[in-house]
Amino acid sequence: MTHRPIATDATAVPRRRADRPLVVELAGPAGAGKSAIARALVRLDPEIHARPRVSPQSYLASMPGLVPTFLGLHWPFRGVLGKEMKRILRLRALHRLVHRAGNGCALVFDEGPVYMLARILFFGGKNIETQAFVRWWRRAIADWAATLDVIVWLDAPDDVLAVRIRTRPQWHRYRGADDRALTAFLDSYRAAFARVLTELTAAGGPQLWSLATDRGSADLQGRELLQRLRTLGATAQQPREIAV
Numbered sequence: 001m002t003h004r005p006i007a008t009d010a011t012a013v014p015r016r017r018a019d020r021p022l023v024v025e026l027a028g029p030a031g032a033g034k035s036a037i038a039r040a041l042v043r044l045d046p047e048i049h050a051r052p053r054v055s056p057q058s059y060l061a062s063m064p065g066l067v068p069t070f071l072g073l074h075w076p077f078r079g080v081l082g083k084e085m086k087r088i089l090r091l092r093a094l095h096r097l098v099h100r101a102g103n104g105c106a107l108v109f110d111e112g113p114v115y116m117l118a119r120i121l122f123f124g125g126k127n128i129e130t131q132a133f134v135r136w137w138r139r140a141i142a143d144w145a146a147t148l149d150v151i152v153w154l155d156a157p158d159d160v161l162a163v164r165i166r167t168r169p170q171w172h173r174y175r176g177a178d179d180r181a182l183t184a185f186l187d188s189y190r191a192a193f194a195r196v197l198t199e200l201t202a203a204g205g206p207q208l209w210s211l212a213t214d215r216g217s218a219d220l221q222g223r224e225l226l227q228r229l230r231t232l233g234a235t236a237q238q239p240r241e242i243a244v
């Protein structure tokens with residue numbers, strides 16, 4: 001997947017329902033700058049709710065409806081799919097958060113549904129090669145295609161990502177890897193993201209923008225992104241914390 005500046009096609013306006021917020025995800029490989037740009041958006045406009053918090057109560061409320069799905073995923077039984085179930089629960093709780101949030105604001109995820117769906121593909125292996133998983137996957141793609149308004153794909157050359165991964169304070173499993181292993185990891189993750197993005201857009205889903213994060217500071221890129229989001233009416237009347 002190539003990296004390029006944010007698209008400027010003013011005629012392609014995302015669908016937006018009036019009864020819920022604008023829903024945006026910053027997606028991209030490790031080191032692409034998702035968290036930095038999310039923080040920049042909040043500094044520039046506190047009415048934007050970046051990285052909204054999901055409460056423990058929301059996780060609990062999301063669990064009963066997933067019991068049939070979890071049982072189906074374990075047939076045929078190949079061991080307890082703890083991580084897969086955790087990611088699916090996270091997706092359901094995020095969906096609940098969006099639909100319980102008020103209208104007139106913007107929710108910006110940096111580890112949202114696109115990220116979770118890509119991680120399921122990346123780490124799932126044979127655990128997700130079942131009919132039950134295929135049925136769940138189709139529903140999840142349809143749900144998020146109807147919920148997400150914009151996905152901003154963030155990327156940079158591999159050498160730039162490598163420096164960021166190796167020097168940032170957060171731990172990363174490939175922080176000490178050599179260039180070959182790190183490149184293979186990035187390529188595999190991009191492939192997982194590419195499938196998710198392709199299926200979401202094919203399902204009539206969100207508009208896809210892109211931003212090369214090796215050009216300019218996070219604040220500068222945040223300003224460019226914020227300006228475009230404002231053209232979609234993504235400002236809230238009153239800043240507030242969302243926790244459902």
